[in-house]
Amino acid sequence: MAEGVVSLAEAADLPVERVGGKAKGLGRLVAAGFPVPPGFCLPVDVFTATAGLEAGGENTGESGLRDETVAQVRACWEALPSPHGVAVRSSATNEDGVAGSAAGQYESVLGVRTFDELLAAVGRCQRSRHSAASGVYRDRIGLAQGAPAMAVVVQAMVAPRWAGVAFTAEAPVADDDHLVLVEAVEGLGDQLVDGTVEPNRAVFSRKEPHAPVFTTAFGERMGETEGSEGPLRSLVRTALAVERALGGPQDIEWALDDTGLHLLQARPITAAVPQPTQFGDWASEVPGARWARMSICDSWLSDPLSPLFATTLFPSLIDRWATNWGGPRRLRARSPLVPEPMHGTVNGFAYLRFDFPLSEHPLRTLRLTARWFAFHLSPVERRWRHDILPALQAGLERARDAPLEDLTSAEVLRRIRAVEDLSARYWAVIGGLAWHWNTSEWLLGMVLARGGRRTAGLTPGSLLVGDDRLAHQADRALDGVAAATLEDQEQLLQEYLGRFGHLVYSLDTAEPTAIDDPSMLRSLIVGRRDSGEPSSLAPALGPDPAPAPRLGHGPLGRLRRGIHRWANHWSGVRDEALHHFTLGWPFMRAGYLELGRRLVRADLLDVDDDVFYLTGPELSGWVHADAGDARWRDLVRERRLRRQWQRRLNPPDVVPADARIMLFGSDITSLALFGAERGENKGDGLSGSAVSPGSYTGRARVIHEFADADALELGEVLVVRQVTPAWAPLLTRASAVVADVGGALSHGSVVAREYGIPAVMGVRTATSQIGTGDILTVDGDAGTVRLGSEP
Numbered sequence: 195m196a197e198g199v200v201s202l203a204e205a206a207d208l209p210v211e212r213v214g215g216k217a218k219g220l221g222r223l224v225a226a227g228f229p230v231p232p233g234f235c236l237p238v239d240v241f242t243a244t245a246g247l248e249a250g251g252e253n254t255g256e257s258g259l260r261d262e263t264v265a266q267v268r269a270c271w272e273a274l275p276s277p278h279g280v281a282v283r284s285s286a287t288n289e290d291g292v293a294g295s296a297a298g299q300y301e302s303v304l305g306v307r308t309f310d311e312l313l314a315a316v317g318r319c320q321r322s323r324h325s326a327a328s329g330v331y332r333d334r335i336g337l338a339q340g341a342p343a344m345a346v347v348v349q350a351m352v353a354p355r356w357a358g359v360a361f362t363a364e365a366p367v368a369d370d371d372h373l374v375l376v377e378a379v380e381g382l383g384d385q386l387v388d389g390t391v392e393p394n395r396a397v398f399s400r401k402e403p404h405a406p407v408f409t410t411a412f413g414e415r416m417g418e419t420e421g422s423e424g425p426l427r428s429l430v431r432t433a434l435a436v437e438r439a440l441g442g443p444q445d446i447e448w449a450l451d452d453t454g455l456h457l458l459q460a461r462p463i464t465a466a467v468p469q470p471t472q473f474g475d476w477a478s479e480v481p482g483a484r485w486a487r488m489s490i491c492d493s494w495l496s497d498p499l500s501p502l503f504a505t506t507l508f509p510s511l512i513d514r515w516a517t518n519w520g521g522p523r524r525l526r527a528r529s530p531l532v533p534e535p536m537h538g539t540v541n542g543f544a545y546l547r548f549d550f551p552l553s554e555h556p557l558r559t560l561r562l563t564a565r566w567f568a569f570h571l572s573p574v575e576r577r578w579r580h581d582i583l584p585a586l587q588a589g590l591e592r593a594r595d596a597p598l599e600d601l602t603s604a605e606v607l608r609r610i611r612a613v614e615d616l617s618a619r620y621w622a623v624i625g626g627l628a629w630h631w632n633t634s635e636w637l638l639g640m641v642l643a644r645g646g647r648r649t650a651g652l653t654p655g656s657l658l659v660g661d662d663r664l665a666h667q668a669d670r671a672l673d674g675v676a677a678a679t680l681e682d683q684e685q686l687l688q689e690y691l692g693r694f695g696h697l698v699y700s701l702d703t704a705e706p707t708a709i710d711d712p713s714m715l716r717s718l719i720v721g722r723r724d725s726g727e728p729s730s731l732a733p734a735l736g737p738d739p740a741p742a743p744r745l746g747h748g749p750l751g752r753l754r755r756g757i758h759r760w761a762n763h764w765s766g767v768r769d770e771a772l773h774h775f776t777l778g779w780p781f782m783r784a785g786y787l788e789l790g791r792r793l794v795r796a797d798l799l800d801v802d803d804d805v806f807y808l809t810g811p812e813l814s815g816w817v818h819a820d821a822g823d824a825r826w827r828d829l830v831r832e833r834r835l836r837r838q839w840q841r842r843l844n845p846p847d848v849v850p851a852d853a854r855i856m857l858f859g860s861d862i863t864s865l866a867l868f869g870a871e872r873g874e875n876k877g878d879g880l881s882g883s884a885v886s887p888g889s890y891t892g893r894a895r896v897i898h899e900f901a902d903a904d905a906l907e908l909g910e911v912l913v914v915r916q917v918t919p920a921w922a923p924l925l926t927r928a929s930a931v932v933a934d935v936g937g938a939l940s941h942g943s944v945v946a947r948e949y950g951i952p953a954v955m956g957v958r959t960a961t962s963q964i965g966t967g968d969i970l971t972v973d974g975d976a977g978t979v980r981l982g983s984e985p
Contacts, residue, residue: 197239198237198240198263198266199234199235199236199237199240199263199266199267199270200213200234200235200237201234201235202217202220202221202224202230202232202233202234202235202347202349203221203224203225204221204235205217205218205220205221205235206218206221206222206224206225207221208221208237210287211238211287211343212237212238212239212345213235213237213238213285213345214235214238214284214285214286214287214343214344214345214347215285215286215287215461216283216284216285216286216347216459216461217235217237217285217345217347218285219440219459219460219461220233220347220349220459220460221235222439222440222460223436223439223457223460226436226439228432228435228436228439228457229432229454229455229456229457230349230456230457230458231349231350231351231352231456231458232274232275232349232350233274233280233347233348233349233350234270234274234347234348235285235345235346235347235348236259236263236267236316236345236346236347236348237345238287238343238344238345240259240260240263240267241258241259241260241320241344242258242259242260244258245257245258245259245320245344256313256314256317257313257314257316257317257320258316258317258320259313259316264313267312268309270348271309271312271348274348274350275350276350276351278305278350278351278352278353279304279305279306279307279351280306280307280312280348280349280350280351281302281303281304281305281306281347281348281349281350281351281458282302282303282306282312282315282316282318282319282346282347282348283301283302283303283319283346283347283348283349284300284301284302284319284322284323284344284346284347285344285345285346285347286300286323286342286343286344286345287342287343287344287345300319300322300323300344301315301318301319301321301322302319303315303318303319304351304382305351312348316346319344319346320344320346323342323344349458352449352451352456353451354381354382354383354449354450354451354456355380355381355450355451355452356378356379356380356381356416356425356449356450357378357379357381357382357383357447357448357449357450357458358376358377358378358379358383358393358394358447358448359376359377359383359445359446359447359448360374360375360376360377360429360430360433360444360445360446360448361374361375361443361444361445361446361463361467362374362400362433362434362436362437362443362444362446362463363400363437363443363463363467364466364467365443365463365465365466365467366442366443366462366463366464366465366466367442367443368400368437368442368443371835371838372400372443373397373398373399373400373407373835373839374397374398374399374400374404374430374433374434375395375396375397375467376395376396376397376398376426376429376430377393377394377395378393378394378395378396378412379391379393379394383447383448383449383458394412395412396408396412396416396426397839398426398427398430399832399835400434401828401831401832403427404427404430404431404434405832406426407832407835407836407839408475408541408836412475425450425455428455429448429450429455432455432457433446433448436457436460440460440462442462442463443462443463444460444461444462444463445460445461445462445463445467446459446460447459447460476540476541476845476846476849476850476851477540477849477850478538478540478849478850479538479540480535480538482549483533483538483547483549484547484548484549484848484849484850484853485538485540485545485546485547485548485848485849485853486545486546486547486548486847486848486849486853487543487544487545487546487845487846487847487848487935488546488548489515489546489625490511490512490515490544490546490621490701491543491544491545491546492916492935492936493916493917493918493933493935493936493955494700494701494916494918495508495543495544495700495701495702496700496915496916496934496935497543497700497702497705497841497915498539498541498542498543498837498840498841498843499539499542499543499544499702500702500703500704500806500807500837501806501807501808501809501833502703502704502786502805502806502807502808502809502810502813503701503702503703503704503806504539504544504809505809505810505811506614506810507614507617507618507701507703507782508537508544509535509537510614510615510618511617511618511621511622511701512536512537512546513536513537513618514618514619514621514622515621515622515625516532516536517622518566518569518622518625518626519562519565519566519569520532520562520565521565529558529562530551530554530555530558531550531551531552531555531558531559531562532550532562533547533549533550535547540845540849541840541843541845542836542837542840543840543843543845545845545849548848548853549853569626570626570629570630572626574623574626574627574630575627575630575767577623578623578624578626578627578771582619582620582623583620583774585616585619586616586617586619586620586774586777586778587774587777589612589613589616589778590613590616590777590778590781592612593609593612593613593781594781598784598785598788599788603789603792603816603817604817604818606785606788606789606817607785607789607813607814607817609781609785610781610782610785610786613778613781613782613785614778614782616778617775617776617777617778617779617782620774620775621775624771624772624775627764627767627768627771628768630764630767631761631764631765631767631768634757634760634761634763634764634765635654635658635761635764635765635944637757637760637761638654638657638658638757638758638760638761639653639654641753641754641757642654642657642754645745645746645750645754648744648745648746649744649745649746649754652744652745653887653947654761654947657758657761657762658761658762658765658947662766663765663766663769664694664769664770664773665769665919665922665945668690668693668694668922668923669922669923669926671686671689671690671693671694672690672715672718672719672722672923673722674686675687675690675719676719676720676722676723677723683719687712687715687716687719690715691708691709691712691715694708695707695708695709695712695780696708696709696776696777696778696779696780697773697776697918697919697920697922698776698779698918698919698920699918699920699921700916700918701776701779701918703779703782703783703786703806704803704806704807706783707776707779707780707783707920708920709780710780710783714903714904715923717903717904718903718904718923718924720904721904745758765944768944772919773919776919786805786806787802787803787805788802789805789813789817790802790803790804790805790806793805793816793822793826796822798816798822798823798824798826798827799826799827799830800827800830804826804827804830804834807829807830807833807834807837808826808830812826842962844934844958844959844962879978879979879980879981880932880954880957880959880960880963880964880978880979880981881954881957881977881978881979882932882933882954882955882956882957882958882960882977882978882979883936883943883954883955883956883977884954884973884974884975884976884977885936885943885946885947885953885954885955885974885977886931886943886946886947886950886951886952886953886974887947887952887974887975888930888950888951888952888974888975889952889971889972889973889974889975890911890929890930890951890952890971890972891969891970891971891972891982892909892910892911892929892930892969892970893909893910893911893967893968893969893970894910894911894913894932894964894965894966894967894968894969894970895907895910895911895912895913895928895966896913896914896961896964896965896966897912897913897914897924898915898961903921903924906924906927906928907927908927909927909929910927910928910929911928911929911930911931911932911970911972912924912925912927912928912930912931912932913931913932913933913960913961913964913970914931914932914933914934914961915933915934915935915961916933916934916935916936917931917933917936917943917945917946917955922945925945925946925949925951926949928951929951929952930951930952930953930970930972930974931946931951931952931953931954931955931972932953932954932955932957932960932964932970932972932979933953933954933955933956933957933960934956934957934958934959934960934961935955935956935958936955936956943955946974952972952973952974953972953974954972954973954974954977954978954979957979960979964979964981968981969981969982970982
């Protein structure tokens with residue numbers, strides 16, 4: 195066995211109790227042939243028993259080395275090729291192991307150029323094992339009491355152009371869904387490790403050719419554009435080779451200089467790697483375009499889009515919507531006011547264009563405004579009731595006249611497209627209806643706020659709620675299922691699904707409806723039956739029993755009552771219109787899944803719902819020209835992985851971040867974004883849009899997937915990403931709601947106001963910063979969510 199100072203290669207075969215975790219890990223990298231800067235290790239036994247305990251300043255030279263070892267250290271240092279100096283780093287016996295990484299708990303000194311500086315740096319490393327911070331760390335993760343033994347590594351410095359870390363998996367055990375995350379800064383990597391700068395990031399597939407999951411300026415700068423092989427992919431390939439060599443996922447420090455890649459450290463990943471929520475570049479793919487998460491893109495499409503929805507129904511919905519105020523597509527194409535394309539995605543999330551050069555074309559702007567008012571002030575309700583809704587219902591009846599399995603693939607696709615077109619026409623008319631129900635509720639709120647003591651305590655929500663609303667009917671129907679005998683429950687549930695099973699959790703057709711997966715409803719029914727209680731809304735159903743006296747008499751009273759009748763009418767229209775909007779979604783999903791099954795039989799896909807990860811043109815090409823691709827399996831896996839990773843991100847309201855909407859010198863961005871308010875999160879609180887008044891303090895229940903919604907208990911605060919019509923049964927159990935997305939006019943906000951529960955929407959990071967069991971105070975008047983401790 196080598197005695198005294200040892201090379202890194204020798205450290206690979208020595209016990210960790212002698213050379214520490216870092217030196218042994220570097221030694222294993224060297225032994226496996228990986229590019230590691232040259233260096234040596236000062237083992238535990240070259241130090242005195244009191245090393246690190248001596249008093250003295252950092253530059254006294256009190257290294258703790260045994261006298262007989264100092265000369266050997268000098269010889270090794272002088273023989274080390276190190277034109278840029280050396281790095282002196284701790285290598286504690288409890289460092290970089292499977293039980294704990296001790297990352298950042300012990301000392302590292304960079305840029306050491308003289309022997310006296312080297313001795314001083316060695317002493318600093320030794321003293322760091324006795325620091326208060328390292329003691330707290332050891333206690334926290336349950337390591338043995340007392341300071342560990344400490345070896346020290348000395349390595350030649352490199353002068354990197356880039357340096358950073360690479361995580362080969364997201365957890366201590368890798369699986370097929372994990373990715374390789376690369377973080378990098380220009381120059382030395384210590385600023386990244388210290389957390390003093392925000393790094394550049396890139397994410398890659400674990401499978402060859404290690405394609406990037408996101409396209410970022412950083413990735414392009416490093417040569418990762420399509421068709422090129424740059425240093426980042428080489429780094430990923432090397433990192434995965436390290437993982438295989440060391441027997442598990444690794445956290446790898448690396449540096450890239452003019453001579454190539456250098457590995458500075460590799461430690462086992464000991465805990466799940468938190469993923470950044472603002473990852474990547476939020477930049478438009480259309481030069482000069484500005485984008486906003488408004489209208490359909492917010493609470494209806496809170497997650498990244500599936501490729502099929504993004505290239506079929508989404509553009510169809512937006513095209514029909516734009517026709518309302520911009521005219522037919524051929525007219526919009528000639529207008530300098532209406533940008534094309536109107537729809538797009540950034541990092542997978544849906545956005546709409548809002549770079550309208552209104553101030554540059556005042557006459558055209560007036561004509562566009564006139565068309566907008568002409569549509570919204572037209573008899574839009576009559577058109578909806580007597581034209582659009584009947585056409586949708588009749589189209590769906592025609593679509594059901596033959597089983598899908600009896601149709602050719604071309605016939606199945608034609609029927610899907612017909613239902614998509616009917617649904618898009620329906621969405622277009624909702625834009626006109628929404629103006630009325632939003633305006634009437636806003637005006638009712640204004641007159642109530644100015645009614646003094648007479649209308650104190652009255653809110654639009656308390657006056658507009660009614661037991662004839664479909665959301666309330668659905669809730670009572672679930673109560674009826676729960677109260678029925680076990681023999682009758684299944685039949686009653688099927689009747690419920692026949693009326694309400696088409697309601698969606700997301701407009702993306704890749705997401706199941708209640709008809710596809712009624713498991714959550716079954717859990718809610720069991721919970722209501724076992725508790726012996728109806729939903730929490732039951733006592734509150736019905737409008738204010740006597741609103742007229744509260745609204746007053748005389749001219750002002752008549753005005754308030756008139757506005758109340760107007761708002762109540764349009765509240766009912768909203769309830770009915772949104773209920774029918776997604777009638778076609780189960781049929782579209784069924785049609786796509788039928789095509790997916792045929793693609794599986796054709797040996798082009800693995801499972802039927804892989805079809806949602808093809809694009810519209812790809813699917814159409816296979817249906818009409820048998821243009822399938824044997825590579826679709828790999829492509830679908832990559833797209834699934836990308837969408838799964840994108841779900842963790844929090845998309846900004848506008849892209850680029852400083853984009854504004856100006857009209858003749860006035861900033862109308864807030865108006866264009868439907869009043870969404872983004873407050874600054876401060877201290878122990880989060881901020882969003884105040885959408886339903888009142889305050890409530892209770893325990894949080896964070897629901898990431900609707901399948902887990904049955905865990906919500908009566909009286910808890912529901913914390914979710916978005917609230918769409920299908921979530922209404924869940925709101926009956928919640929005493930307050932907090933959502934990542936949504937504004938005052940979103941569906942979830944309206945339902946919360948009608949149910950009379952405090953709600954704050956548009957918090958953006960609620961589901962990532964709040965944990966189930968946290969005590970929250972939700973203030974629906976101020977738009978704040980305060981995190982506290984249980985009283």
